[in-house]
Amino acid sequence: MHLNYHAELNPEQYEAATTIEGPLLIIAGAGSGKTRVITYRTAYMLDKGVPQSAILALTFTNKAAKEMSERVRHVTGKKLQNLSVSTFHSFGVKILRKEIQRLGWRDNFSIYDEVDRTQLIKDCAREVGFRMDAFDPNKAGMVFSDVKTGRKDWVNDADGYEKIYHEYQAALKAYNAVDFDDLIGLPIRVFETFPEAREAYRDQFRFIMIDEFQDTSLQQYRLMRLLSRDNICVVGDDDQSIYSWRGANFENIINFEKDWPQRKEITLYRNYRSTTTILDAANSVIQHNSNRKPKDLVSPNEGGAMIEIYAPESEIEEGEFIARVIKEIKLKDKLRYDQFGVLIRTNALTRHLEEAFLAAQVPYRVTGGTSFFQRKEIKDVISYLRVIANPEDDVNLIRIANVPRRGIGRRSLELLSDVAKRYSCSMRAAMQRVRSDHDLEFPERTRQDIDSFLSLLEFFREEFKGRRNLSLKVRKLVDTIDYWGYLVSENQHNEKAAKWKFLNVESLIQGIDVWEKDPDNLEPTLYAWLNRISLITRDDQDEDDSGKVNLTTIHAAKGLEYDVVFIAGCEDGIIPHARALEEGDGNVEEERRLFYVAITRARQRLLITACRRRRRNAMPVDCTPSPFLAEIPEALLSWREDEAALTEDEAADAWTQVHAMFDK
DNA sequence: CGTCTCCAGGTTTTT
DNA sequence: CCTGGAGACG
Numbered sequence: 001m002h003l004n005y006h007a008e009l010n011p012e013q014y015e016a017a018t019t020i021e022g023p024l025l026i027i028a029g030a031g032s033g034k035t036r037v038i039t040y041r042t043a044y045m046l047d048k049g050v051p052q053s054a055i056l057a058l059t060f061t062n063k064a065a066k067e068m069s070e071r072v073r074h075v076t077g078k079k080l081q082n083l084s085v086s087t088f089h090s091f092g093v094k095i096l097r098k099e100i101q102r103l104g105w106r107d108n109f110s111i112y113d114e115v116d117r118t119q120l121i122k123d124c125a126r127e128v129g130f131r132m133d134a135f136d137p138n139k140a141g142m143v144f145s146d147v148k149t150g151r152k153d154w155v156n157d158a159d160g161y162e163k164i165y166h167e168y169q170a171a172l173k174a175y176n177a178v179d180f181d182d183l184i185g186l187p188i189r190v191f192e193t194f195p196e197a198r199e200a201y202r203d204q205f206r207f208i209m210i211d212e213f214q215d216t217s218l219q220q221y222r223l224m225r226l227l228s229r230d231n232i233c234v235v236g237d238d239d240q241s242i243y244s245w246r247g248a249n250f251e252n253i254i255n256f257e258k259d260w261p262q263r264k265e266i267t268l269y270r271n272y273r274s275t276t277t278i279l280d281a282a283n284s285v286i287q288h289n290s291n292r293k294p295k296d297l298v299s300p301n302e303g304g305a306m307i308e309i310y311a312p313e314s315e316i317e318e319g320e321f322i323a324r325v326i327k328e329i330k331l332k333d334k335l336r337y338d339q340f341g342v343l344i345r346t347n348a349l350t351r352h353l354e355e356a357f358l359a360a361q362v363p364y365r366v367t368g369g370t371s372f373f374q375r376k377e378i379k380d381v382i383s384y385l386r387v388i389a390n391p392e393d394d395v396n397l398i399r400i401a402n403v404p405r406r407g408i409g410r411r412s413l414e415l416l417s418d419v420a421k422r423y424s425c426s427m428r429a430a431m432q433r434v435r436s437d438h439d440l441e442f443p444e445r446t447r448q449d450i451d452s453f454l455s456l457l458e459f460f461r462e463e464f465k466g467r468r469n470l471s472l473k474v475r476k477l478v479d480t481i482d483y484w485g486y487l488v489s490e491n492q493h494n495e496k497a498a499k500w501k502f503l504n505v506e507s508l509i510q511g512i513d514v515w516e517k518d519p520d521n522l523e524p525t526l527y528a529w530l531n532r533i534s535l536i537t538r539d540d541q542d543e544d545d546s547g548k549v550n551l552t553t554i555h556a557a558k559g560l561e562y563d564v565v566f567i568a569g570c571e572d573g574i575i576p577h578a579r580a581l582e583e584g585d586g587n588v589e590e591e592r593r594l595f596y597v598a599i600t601r602a603r604q605r606l607l608i609t610a611c612r613r614r615r616r617n618a619m620p621v622d623c624t625p626s627p628f629l630a631e632i633p634e635a636l637l638s639w640r641e642d643e644a645a646l647t648e649d650e651a652a653d654a655w656t657q658v659h660a661m662f663d664k
Numbered sequence: 665c666g667t668c669t670c671c672a673g674g675t676t677t678t679t
Numbered sequence: 680c681c682t683g684g685a686g687a688c689g
Contacts, residue, residue, distance in 0.1 A: 061678070089679045113679090180679050246678065346676055371678095376682085402666090409666045443665080535679060555677045577676055594677080617674080618680060 003043055003075070009036070016266045017041040020048065020207065023260035024233040025253070029297045030282065030600035031273030034235055035559065038209060039071045041233070042083070045207055052082035056205040058224070059087055060212050060243070062536050063367065064559045068211065081520070084205070088220050090535050092183035097531070099190045099197055100178075108527055110177040110386050110393045111534035115374055117141060117179050120395050124167040130160075140164060148181040149219045149247050174426065176392045184219050191226040201227055210234045212559065213256070217247035221255060232260070238293050239286050242555060242594050245580075271297040273561055273603050275304020281606070281632045282599040288631055289589045306638040308607045309629065315349075315569070315614045319356025322566050325607065326362055326549060329564055333604075337363055341550045341562030343598045345577060349569045353551055364549040367556045373533055377487065377501040378508055382533070384477060387428075388461050389527050394427045404486030407449035415442065416450075428454075456480070464526050471513035478505060554598045565602035567595075570610040571623040595628045607640070 009017055013033055016026050017040040028034035038057065045055060059065045069085040084091070093111070100109060112120065121137045121144070140161050146152035147165060154162040172178060178186060191198035208228045210216065213236030216224070224232070234256055241250045257263065271279055279299050286292070312318040326340050342353060342364075350366050357364045372378060380403050383396040391397075401408045413427075419440070420430035434442050435451045460480075463473055478484075484502055491498040515532075516524040550562065569575070575598075576591030599606060610625040629637075 087679070092679095111679095183679075242677075245676080348675065405667075407666070411665055446665085553677065574676095579676060 003040070003047070005040060005044065009033075009040060010270060012266055012268050012270070013037050013040070016268070017044050019264055019266075020045050020050070020231065020233075022230055023256075023263035025213075025256055025260075025263050025265045026233065026235040026268065027253075027265070027293065027295070028235050028237050028268040029271060029295055030237065030240060030597070031271040031279075031299075031561065032268035032297070033270075033272055034211075034237075034268065035068065035071060037268065038068060038211060038235060039075050041209070042072045043076045046076060046078070050207060052080055053084075053204065054206045055083055055209075056091070056207070056227075057083075057085045057209045058091060058211065059085070060215050061556060061558070062087055062090075063556060064211060065090075067559065081522075087535065088216075088223070089180060089183045092187050092223075093531050093535065095187040095190065095201070096178070096183065099194075100186065102190055102194055102197070103186060105173065105178070106176050106392075108176070108390045110175065110390045110396065111183070111531065112172070112177050112179045112395065113374065113534060114141075115379065116177075116395045119399070120171055120175075121164065121168055123395075124171055125164045128163045128167050130164055144168065145181050146247075148179075148185055149217055151218070151247060171394075174392065175394045176390050177395070181219075184217075184223055188219065188223050188226060191223075198226055202229060207231045208233070210236075212236060212240075213252065214238050214241040214250040215243040215248040216252050218249055218252070219247065221249075221252045225259065230260075239289075239295075239593055240558060240597050242558065242590060242597060244586075244590055245583075267295065269295055269297055271299040272301075274299060274600060275301045275604060277304040277307060277636050278599060278602050278606050281307055281636050282596055284633055285592060285599065285628060285631045286596045289592055291589070305605045307632065307636050308605075308638050308640045310607065310609045310640040311625070312609055312611050313613060314620070315352045315611050316356070318568060318609050318611050319352045320360070321609065322353065322568060322607075323356045323360035323362045325566075326564075327360065329605070333563075335563055337547050337549045339563040340566070341552065341557060341560070341564070341601055342566045342568055343552060343554050343557050343601065344568050345554060345575045345594070346569075347553060349574075350551055353568060357549065357551070362549055363547055364551050367550070367552045372504070372508075373536070375501075375504055377483075377505055381474065381478060381483070381505055381508060382530070384460070384481075385464075385474070385526060385530060387457060388464055389530055391428045391457075391461075392426045397427050401453065404481055404483065404489075406453060407446065408453060412443075412446045412449070415446070467525050470516045470524060470526060470529065471509050474512055475509050478509070554594050557601050558597055561601050561603055563603045564605045564607070565598070567598050567606070567608045569614070570608045570626045570629065571614065572626050573623070575626045575628060592628060592631075595626070 005014055005017060013036065016024070016037045020041065026034070026037065028037070042055060042057065046052065057068060059068060065085050065087050069080065069083070072083065072085070073080055086094070096109070101107070118137045118141060121140050125135050125137070125140070126132060140159070143152065143159070143161050144165055147154065172182070191201070205227060206229070208224070208231065210224060210233070213234035236250070236253060238250045238253065241248060274282070276299050279297055283297065310321060312321050322342060326337070329335065330337065330340070344350060344353070354364065354366065373382065380400060383400045386393050386396040387400060398413060401413060416427055416430045416434065419433060420427050423430065423433065425433070431450050431454055434440060434447055435454055460473070460477055463476070483505065487498040487501050491501070512529060515521060515529060550560075575595055576588055580587040580591055608629065610629070611623050613620050614623050615621070
């Protein structure tokens with residue numbers, strides 16, 4: 001490898017990239033070439049003879065992990081099969097697959113997503129006799145997560161959730177399942193309980209890098225500390241901390257300074273990404289936050305286009321506007337579609353934009369949205385696969401017991417649950433008992449239904465044992481249970497919906513096919529696939545990103561950049577989100593950071609839309625622009641009002657509105 | 665006992 | 680608008 005590090009990096013970047021020994025804290029402002037530094041730093045380590053397997057790079061989102069490994073591959077021109085670049089959670093899965101037996105779980109454990117977890121929490125609450133009328137399983141889930149990650153204890157358990165929590169924990173273990181928090185928490189437990197396991201990992205990963213360090217939770221920080229000796233490099237920016245709701249804690253920057261007092265600290269402050277117009281806007285906005293490490297980003301890209309603001313009448317018009325303007329700019333500036341990013345605060349906003357893009361034939365790709373894997377029809381199929389992999393997985397077993405309808409309804413499940421309780425065994429074991437033990441009193445009809453259900457599962461359990469032709473087997477499964485017939489009968493008045501759902505299943509199967517045929521895939525087994533999809537929201541493995549507009553939440557866009565950025569739905573109540581503000585005052589600052597992240601994604605042009613009215617739960621609601629807009633210096637803004645009904649007067653009105661909000 | 669039908673309620677961001 | 684749960688029906 002003959003990389004000229006001096007030519008490729010500025011002095012701060014160079015120092016950061018070539019300091020590979022000892023603890024290093026890099027404060028990297030938006031657009032200051034953070035990914036570049038990490039990429040070159042990795043290349044530098046490889047240059048110096050560090051083996052790939054000794055390097056561990058951790059990120060938060062799959063997108064970031066993917067981006068990072070692609071860039072390293074690109075810079076080094078090497079295949080990097082032994083380099084570990086992953087999210088904290090998928091790294092946790094890797095550890096648990098090797099070590100979880102130490103804690104009493106068995107192989108092929110299930111990873112419960114939000115839906116599974118909520119279901120289990122409901123069951124547990126019912127089990128311990130909690131009053132169900134006023135029970136909020138989502139709230140309980142949040143409390144459980146806080147407890148699990150050490151942010152809360154049961155001392156002030158106003159809701160009386162503690163009992164449910166213990167039931168929940170016991171059930172997870174009985175079902176051989178873990179939840180997302182366990183993916184970090186259980187590895188910590190392994191390392192703290194079994195020092196020899198910890199040593200083995202510490203010996204292997206002699207060089208550790210953490211990206212987006214401001215987003216680490218205390219729990220993740222603990223895991224990182226257990227793993228690392230001294231060659232630890234963390235990269236972060238307190239202004240871009242946007243995950244505090246998930247336990248991210250930028251005090252970790254302070255913890256790091258405390259725990260590694262001999263650390264080196266480097267600040268990257270030169271922004272190469274954005275025009276000064278965009279940067280000035282970003283700086284003005286973020287300056288309204290207290291409590292930040294002051295840093296002024298400087299950019300050599302003087303001037304640049306004004307930031308454009310447009311106030312569409314409705315979300316429909318907003319979509320049309322964005323689609324039209326993308327086409328205009330693409331033509332005029334000779335850009336590709338993939339150089340555009342459309343950012344939104346909440347996934348719910350994607351829908352209209354997608355419709356507009358479809359109508360205008362603008363190719364796009366969405367990240368997030370109701371996760372593909374959480375769609376009902378997809379979850380059904382996956383539940384079958386989970387039960388086949390892990391027979392103790394009661395949550396998924398119950399989910400599919402009567403899907404498609406096979407006579408095992410509510411009452412049957414209740415009876416089975418009684419049996420399971422009586423013999424303290426899993427539902428699956430209870431079913432087996434009912435099948436074989438004819439002395440056990442049970443409705444004969446149901447007994448037969450259970451028998452054929454079990455036979456079906458057993459058949460496919462054998463079927464899936466081999467490691468070949470996964471997708472063919474899944475297709476066979478879907479055919480055998482006549483899932484298509486089920487979809488048709490479930491959606492009798494909506495043939496289109498049935499078809500759409502079936503197409504989703506079809507695309508799931510095709511996804512498996514692509515995945516198992518990937519020559520880089522060293523482990524094309526059912527279980528490896530299940531693990532993988534537990535941690536991703538969307539299967540973009542084979543997706544060809546080129547030539548498509550990126551439609552994404554601001555959270556998911558962090559770390560990415562686009563020539564032209566639209567921030568859609570920039571209304572009060574959306575950014576900042578009303579719900580976030582309800583939770584606490586500190587959240588205004590986090591919402592502002594979110595807006596800051598959105599602005600700083602843009603290289604050349606930034607366009608912001610704020611609807612005057614928007615449909616919410618099928619009801620149109622009047623909207624006012626986001627108060628953050630008033631924090632951008634007026635001189636940087638231009639109101640766009642071309643073809644629409646927006647007159648000069650109305651524009652002035654909108655402005656008065658913004659200022660009025662700013663003043664109050 | 666299973667299935668069908670209607671109704672209320674609910675949505676921040678991600679792993 | 681879409682899902683999940685409760686109650687009626689067969």
